[in-house]
Amino acid sequence: MxxxxxxxxxxxxxxxxxxxxxxxxxxxxxxxxxxxxxxxxxxxxxxxxxxxxxxxxxxxxxxxxxxxxxxxxxxxxxxxxxxxxxxxxEKNISIAYTGCIGNIFIPFIITGFLDSHSDIKFKFNTNSVEEILQGLRDGKIDLGFFDSIDNIDKYSDIQYELVKKEKYVLITPKGHHLSNKTEVSLKELKDELFIAYNNTDDNKVSYDKFIGYTPKIVANPSEASMLIGLVAVGAGITIVTNTPMINTNKISVLDIKEDIGHKCIYMGWNKNAYKPYIVNEFRNHIISISKFT
Missing domain, CATH: 1.10.10.10 (Winged helix-like DNA-binding domain superfamily/Winged helix DNA-binding domain)
Structure with a gap:
């Protein structure tokens, strides 16, 4: 029948x-x-x-x-x-990202897109890299943003592209004895107190590796906003990626003389899954504004 x-x-x-x-x-x-x-x-x-x-x-x-x-x-x-x-x-976009990326990168790319697509709704998820890759594979999320591609070969359906390279900088509170400099060497930081970001899902700067000794860590916040806040009130200094989200009213941003690499941000999607037109448009928007510094 x-x-x-x-x-x-x-x-x-x-x-x-x-x-x-x-x-x-x-x-x-x-x-x-x-x-x-x-x-x-x-x-x-x-x-x-x-x-x-x-x-x-x-x-x-x-x-x-x-x-x-x-x-x-x-x-x-x-x-x-x-x-x-x-x-x-067609009017919803589901994205997932690792913790640090959510604070420093996602607001930047969302704002520009919403200026011309005010009727779009975003669904946000903060996950580990592995959870993001699984979500992309299973069709639970449209786009994923992560800073490690170590295990991506296990997911043959996932296509990815490097969309951002951010250099590391030193941030200090205003009035700190280093705050008036434009560049600092890691060797000058031996006796400083550090605020170290505590998030196992993100690739962090290894102070032991680049400074050559274990620095004095006074706090390990798990949120980027708390990290910046502690530096702003003078609790210590830290090394972070240089982003437009850093408020320089109470913080000084210094270049690091040594080359300690960049933080890479990748965007991934399931190349075999159906995606509404707006998801493809948002993906192309991100690629078009990508800047490698």
Whole structure:
């Protein structure tokens, strides 16, 4: 039994004439008769009987007509609901990112896009790199942002692109004895008190590696805003990525003389999954504004 046969049956029941029904349905009368015969054979009951020049429903046909109409109506409602859901999905973008990226990068890319797409809604998720890759693979998120691609080869469906390289800088409170400098060497920081960002999901600067000794750590906040706040009130200094989110009213930003690399931010997506048009547009927007410094 298929949907087309049900539609044929309902039309014939309404018109009580095979010729009229075939004209409405734009099918030949033999094809229509064959379809009804197949439906009756499958149901094992007659659906129509002759009444002069017209036809009428049998008692079986009358019962089946009620259910056939309900079935068609439910299918049409289902199609309408799916279309509504699809339309709603076209205005939603689900993104996930690691903790530090969420604070320093996501607000920057979202703001510019919303200026020209005020009707778009974003769904945000903070996850580990592995959770983001799994979410992309399973279709639970549209785009993921992460700073490590060590295990990405395990996910053949995921395509990624480098969208940001941010250099590391030293930040100190205003009035600190180093704050008036434009550049500082790591060797000058031996006796300083450090605020160290504590987040196992992000690739952090290894002070031991670059300074050559274990620095004096006075606090390990897990939120970037707390890290900046502690520096601003004079609790210590820290090395972070240089982003537009740093408020320089109470903080000085100094270049680091030594080359300690960059923080790389990657954008990933499932290349085999369906994506609404707006997701592709947002992805292209991010690629277009990418700046490698």
């Amino acid at each position: 298929n949907l087309q046969h049900l539609e044929y049956f309902i039309t014939i029941a309404k018109t009580k004439n095979f010729t009229t029904a075939s004209n409405i349905l734009l099918v030949t009368q033999p094809a229509l008769s064959k379809a009804i015969s197949k439906l009756e054979e499958e149901l094992e009951v007659p659906l129509f009987k002759k009444s002069g020049r017209s036809i009428q429903l049998t008692k079986f046909g009358e019962v089946f007509l009620t259910h056939a109409q309900l079935a068609i109506n439910n299918i049409e409602k289902g199609i309408e609901e799916l279309q509504y859901m699809k339309s709603d999905d």
